[in-house]
Amino acid sequence: MNCQWREKVGPYVDGELEPSVQQAVADHLQSCADCSAAAAEQQEIKKAVRVAGKRFSAPPELYASVRKQIHPGGNVWPWWKFSAIAAALIVVAALSFAWFTRARTENAVVAQLIDQHVTMLASANPVDVISSNKHVVKPWFQGKLSFTFNPPELAADSPFTLLGGKLVYTQHYPGAELVYQVRQHKISVFIFQARDVRGEPSATDQTFTVKGWQQGGLQYYVVTDAAREDADRLAAIFKDANQQ
Amino acid sequence: MAATVITRGNVSGLGSKDFERLAVPLLDGLFNFACWLSGDPDEARDLVQETFVKSLKGFSSFREGTNFRAWMFRILRNTFLTSRTGLERRNTQQEDEDGFEESYVSGETPEIALIRRADTELVQAAITQLAPAFQEVILLADLEEMKYQEVAEALDIPIGTVMSRLARARRQIRNHIVAAAGKKKIVGIRS
Numbered sequence: 460m461n462c463q464w465r466e467k468v469g470p471y472v473d474g475e476l477e478p479s480v481q482q483a484v485a486d487h488l489q490s491c492a493d494c495s496a497a498a499a500e501q502q503e504i505k506k507a508v509r510v511a512g513k514r515f516s517a518p519p520e521l522y523a524s525v526r527k528q529i530h531p532g533g534n535v536w537p538w539w540k541f542s543a544i545a546a547a548l549i550v551v552a553a554l555s556f557a558w559f560t561r562a563r564t565e566n567a568v569v570a571q572l573i574d575q576h577v578t579m580l581a582s583a584n585p586v587d588v589i590s591s592n593k594h595v596v597k598p599w600f601q602g603k604l605s606f607t608f609n610p611p612e613l614a615a616d617s618p619f620t621l622l623g624g625k626l627v628y629t630q631h632y633p634g635a636e637l638v639y640q641v642r643q644h645k646i647s648v649f650i651f652q653a654r655d656v657r658g659e660p661s662a663t664d665q666t667f668t669v670k671g672w673q674q675g676g677l678q679y680y681v682v683t684d685a686a687r688e689d690a691d692r693l694a695a696i697f698k699d700a701n702q703q
Numbered sequence: 704m705a706a707t708v709i710t711r712g713n714v715s716g717l718g719s720k721d722f723e724r725l726a727v728p729l730l731d732g733l734f735n736f737a738c739w740l741s742g743d744p745d746e747a748r749d750l751v752q753e754t755f756v757k758s759l760k761g762f763s764s765f766r767e768g769t770n771f772r773a774w775m776f777r778i779l780r781n782t783f784l785t786s787r788t789g790l791e792r793r794n795t796q797q798e799d800e801d802g803f804e805e806s807y808v809s810g811e812t813p814e815i816a817l818i819r820r821a822d823t824e825l826v827q828a829a830i831t832q833l834a835p836a837f838q839e840v841i842l843l844a845d846l847e848e849m850k851y852q853e854v855a856e857a858l859d860i861p862i863g864t865v866m867s868r869l870a871r872a873r874r875q876i877r878n879h880i881v882a883a884a885g886k887k888k889i890v891g892i893r894s
Contacts, residue, residue, distance in 0.1 A: 469870050473844065475851050496812050503818040504873045505845045507880075511826035512846035517734035521748055525730060525755045529723045 576647040576682040586623030611700035644685035653678040754779040773856035829879035837872035
């Protein structure tokens with residue numbers, strides 16, 4: 460092999476030549492079978508070495524050790540910090556799950572109460588006990604509920620009028636639904652034992668207002684399609700009547 | 704990996720964070736290179752750690768225009784050469800670089816197909832049988848994809864020596880693969 464270009468084949472394959480020389484060698488390879496074969500061989504060897512030469516990978520502990528060398532004294536996080544973060548993440552996840560579950564439960568309660576309220580509105584018999592007298596309505600629940608409550612005594616000039624009450628079930632627990640009239644709207648006041656049905660959602664969507672609170676071991680919800688101010692006002696009356 | 708050259712603009716105020724940013728990405732390649740040099744992962748781990756200790760100490764006096772990757776590999780190689788294994792290798796496996804003659808076959812060759820079909824173990828065996836002086840050149844040039852200048856800096860040898868060793872290393876690998884194929888009675892693929 461006496462081709463004068465032969466010694467440039469290696470640098471050509473490695474891209475080490477000046478652009479003009481690189482092009483000249485490329486042109487030469489078109490007409491020289493010897494150099495062309497040598498270039499092809501070197502190219503294949505380069506590829507083979509690139510694949511086979513990558514034989515060992517640094518173990519993770521070597522990375523940790525080197526980082527410790529670079530940052531002696533603590534910038535490398537010890538195992539207990541990772542453990543603490545992992546534990547914190549688990550706690551956050553658990554709390555998030557609990558919050559999410561509780562939020563879902565509360566949303567489910569609110570949805571059921573709204574359904575109860577709408578059913579009452581659409582019913583031909585919206586209440587089981589028809590009376591504007593709280594001394595008639597309250598006794599009606601005796602024997603039906605395991606708790607008692609105190610409907611407010613409404614003033615003569617109160618915009619609210621008691622229409623009656625009915626027994627309801629939410630989340631499989633019994634409760635009382637008292638129905639009041641305010642102008643052309645009706646308001647349902649639901650009363651449960653707090654241990655059975657919990658949460659204090661205060662939500663207002665385009666149609667209904669739901670206002671909840673706990674008092675004296677009982678859980679109260681006011682649900683209405685009337686103005687929110689009406690719900691707040693009736694809630695305040697109930698709160699005053701049940702203060703101990 | 705492209706060469707990282709420390710320039711005047713970023714040489715001042717270099718700290719451990721800069722060192723970490725530049726050096727840690729090289730760790731895998733350094734470890735692989737150390738394994739090839741020493742033939743022992745445990746020794747390679749020690750070599751890499753010592754390399755990082757030395758380079759971290761010298762980083763504050765880093766000079767502009769220095770190729771960082773070549774510098775790291777150079778420290779690693781020098782550390783290896785001064786180790787017991789390195790001294791043994793250096794005393795027993797240096798080969799004569801004179802009288803290098805081209806012996807590539809002419810024309811379209813079945814050897815090209817053999818090399819293309821060679822499995823990883825065969826190529827690794829071919830690299831292993833290289834003398835350290837050739838092995839380190841071909842690993843830096845073909846595996847680490849260093850330019851000749853980088854290889855020269857890393858190994859502290861002239862570029863001409865890089866070129867001749869690289870050519871010879873490739874020739875030996877080629878011959879090893881072809882010989883192994885011959886032993887397996889693999890018939891040439893010349894059509």
